[in-house]
Amino acid sequence: MPKLVALVNPNRLQPGVAPLALDYLASALKSRGHEVRVLDLCHVRRPKESIRAFFAEVKPDLIGFTIRNLDDVVFNCFLAEEMKPLVEEIKRASSAPIVLGGSGFSMAPELLLDFFAVNLGVAGEGDIALPMLSSGTADMSEIPGLVWRDGTEIKRNPLGCTDVNALNLSERGTIDHAPYSYGKGKRGCAGVQTKRGCSNRCIYCTVPNIEGRTVRLRNPKAIADEMEALAASGIKRIFLADSEFNYPMEHAVACCEEFIARDMAKKLTWQAYASPGQFDANLAKEMKEAGCDLLITTLDSGDDAVLERLGKPFRVADAVACVKACQEADLNAIYCLTLGGPGETIDTVMKTLAMMQSLKPAKVTFGEPQGLRVYPNTPLADIVREEGFTKSNPNLHGPVDGNEDFLRPVYYMAREMGFLIPLIQAQRWFGHMHHRIVRR
Numbered sequence: 001m002p003k004l005v006a007l008v009n010p011n012r013l014q015p016g017v018a019p020l021a022l023d024y025l026a027s028a029l030k031s032r033g034h035e036v037r038v039l040d041l042c043h044v045r046r047p048k049e050s051i052r053a054f055f056a057e058v059k060p061d062l063i064g065f066t067i068r069n070l071d072d073v074v075f076n077c078f079l080a081e082e083m084k085p086l087v088e089e090i091k092r093a094s095s096a097p098i099v100l101g102g103s104g105f106s107m108a109p110e111l112l113l114d115f116f117a118v119n120l121g122v123a124g125e126g127d128i129a130l131p132m133l134s135s136g137t138a139d140m141s142e143i144p145g146l147v148w149r150d151g152t153e154i155k156r157n158p159l160g161c162t163d164v165n166a167l168n169l170s171e172r173g174t175i176d177h178a179p180y181s182y183g184k185g186k187r188g189c190a191g192v193q194t195k196r197g198c199s200n201r202c203i204y205c206t207v208p209n210i211e212g213r214t215v216r217l218r219n220p221k222a223i224a225d226e227m228e229a230l231a232a233s234g235i236k237r238i239f240l241a242d243s244e245f246n247y248p249m250e251h252a253v254a255c256c257e258e259f260i261a262r263d264m265a266k267k268l269t270w271q272a273y274a275s276p277g278q279f280d281a282n283l284a285k286e287m288k289e290a291g292c293d294l295l296i297t298t299l300d301s302g303d304d305a306v307l308e309r310l311g312k313p314f315r316v317a318d319a320v321a322c323v324k325a326c327q328e329a330d331l332n333a334i335y336c337l338t339l340g341g342p343g344e345t346i347d348t349v350m351k352t353l354a355m356m357q358s359l360k361p362a363k364v365t366f367g368e369p370q371g372l373r374v375y376p377n378t379p380l381a382d383i384v385r386e387e388g389f390t391k392s393n394p395n396l397h398g399p400v401d402g403n404e405d406f407l408r409p410v411y412y413m414a415r416e417m418g419f420l421i422p423l424i425q426a427q428r429w430f431g432h433m434h435h436r437i438v439r440r
């Protein structure tokens with residue numbers, strides 16, 4: 001039976017990013033006959049008042065609450081704490097069941113269900129799960145990624161693995177992108193996914209817990225259709241919202257060729273994340289021609305042993321070749337370094353800096369943050385447990401007591417690099433990071 005679903009975006013980090021997840025979920029719900037209303041709290045002045053006003057008018061059967069970020073990865077910030085009063089306000093304003101979801105939620109589903117005192121959540125993709133849940137007829141055990149309370153127990157189904165070419169995105173357009181078009185559309189981006197899943201094994205990464213390990217590639221024609229529809233609606237810039245656009249490289253090339261065939265560069269420009277492992281001069285050239293105006297490339301380190309310990313699928317020679325390929329193609333790129341992971345020393349940092357100096361790139365940034373956020377259910381969390389998750393472990397920064405599951409932000413910063421932390425915090429304060437993230 002068709003239902004009314006309210007979708008709430010509580011993400012107030014600035015500059016805001018349009019809630020792509022809610023556009024995709026709204027499309028999935030609408031294509032199955034459900035009605036959708038969106039409450040976007042990103043730019044409102046008084047979120048609690050907005051919640052009260054919204055639910056005074058809208059009487060949904062189900063409320064979807066998206067949790068994109070748990071923290072801003074720059075030490076000392078735990079966004080779940082700021083979202084909790086908003087969930088409480090929603091509970092007061094509506095009696096409809098609340099379901100949590102999103103990349104932040106998927107990193108620690110059971111812990112967050114308890115933290116927010118909610119009974120339902122979806123880990124991973126929601127495109128199939130949310131319409132199933134809102135139909136009210138599906139068996140709980142059959143809904144992909146569903147996390148729910150059964151008596152005193154919390155149960156969780158395996159992550160969904162949607163056929164990305166069966167996604168119905170024809171109803172995209174629920175989200176109002178206008179407030180996110182900073183700089184007359186030249187800076188804010190609308191998101192588009194080209195694939196889901198990552199099979200790499202970087203020790204700190206949460207993506208396998210969000211998108212799963214099975215890589216599923218979207219048809220380049222469908223991606224280009226989606227981009228053209230966004231361009232027709234006035235969007236000037238897009239972010240290809242994959243963890244790494246160029247894994248696998250053949251798919252990135254196929255996308256670029258489709259964009260070139262459609263003269264995409266004349267309709268909009270786009271940005272993407274890339275990693276040096278599967279990158280070459282031809283890809284750089286095609287990206288430039290296809291309209292890419294910024295590539296964010298994570299080189300991590302100039303030391304092979306550090307890259308190996310980080311579980312990276314590339315080595316220093318690949319990073320060097322990647323920078324040179326971008327320079328030859330005149331592709332605008334930011335190179336990110338990650339300092340302070342396991343095995344990092346002053347020597348390895350000096351090697352990294354020497355690598356960057358020799359390459360003379362235009363823009364370098366240090367990863368977000370220096371050091372690594374230790375996320376629950378990652379190989380890095382296992383490394384920390386082996387080293388000892390104790391206050392006396394000199395590589396750890398953040399709460400240890402009562403935080404055995406790493407829900408609150410704990411950072412790994414190899415002992416020798418610990419002196420950098422106050423500098424990073426100061427840099428953040430003055431807004432010198434490449435995303436000048438501030439809380440509204």
Ligand code: B12
Pocket residue numbers: 011012013014015016017018020021022024025063064065066067068069070071072073074099100101102103104106121122124125126127129130188189190191193205206207210211239240241242243368435437
């Ligand atoms: C692209 C991207 C960016 C781009 C976004 C560009 C844009 N205009 O959209 C940029 C570079 C701007 C960016 C910035 C940041 N990002 Co970012 N980003 C990503 C990335 C790679 C993809 C996000 C995305 O859009 N995916 C596509 C959408 C469709 O997927 P989704 O949001 O996960 O939604 C699906 C499911 O989660 C689920 N779902 C979502 N909501 C709900 C709700 C319900 C009710 C249900 C049932 C299901 C559900 O269904 C959806 C559809 O299947 C993710 C990593 C990843 N692979 O998830 C990191 C990620 C989301 N980012 C992250 C972070 C930390 C940040 C920054 C804070 C970094 C910084 N310090 O600058 C900022 C925050 C910006 C902000 N204002 O919020 C973290 C968040 C985790 C955390 N630490 O809390 C992630 C997970 C990466 C990581 N480190 O693990 N990011």
